[in-house]
Amino acid sequence: QVQLQESGPGLVKPSDTLSLTCIVSRHSIRGSDWWGWIRQTPEKGLDWIGFIYYSGTTSYNPSLGHRVTMSVDTAKNQFSLSMRSVTAADTATYYCVRRLWADRINNWGQGALVIVSS
């Protein structure tokens, strides 16, 4: 069973950059899958941030894309999220996920709470 584990700071200052990494276990990241990030807040629910393929091809949520960069490290079997110029509105639980190529999100990490506060 694929395992996904988020890691990164739980507290980020306003206007700084939020950085998270997802370590993938028991499955090669070099497969026919999209790897992505979804965040959740009580107010907005589940909000897709973006997906990346192991080749580096990306698809970002248009509402966030100008602040988001995703990258993949195939040697370490992990992928990362960078979100610039964060505000309190970016406070959320961030999940990394595995999405099948033209299909469902099949696996979720346990989630990482990120609070944006000075």
Add this chain to the structure above:
Amino acid sequence: ILMTQSPATLSASPGESVTLSCRASQGVNNNLAWYQQRPGQAPRLLIYGASTRATGISARFSGSGSGTEFTLTISSLQSEDFAVYYCHQYADWPPEDTFGQGTKVDIK
């Protein structure tokens, strides 16, 4: 694509059956999944392809629909079924997934 779930909250008793609805603002064929989320946990895949149960999911969960209208039915509610349920469309290419706002099933 905007996904709208109804109702926002549904109160039911153990043993009852309930039906949750999800509507897409445009057709998504059968590219629709349902997830269950219990407090403090990540969402768990229940249904994909609108009607296919994921591995290990009880037959008490069934999905139906196509195009813009979808339903999730939970029969004979058990205590572990009281949770929040989300629908998710994955029809766009390149992927631009969207989720419904969720339906909370709580104990009457």
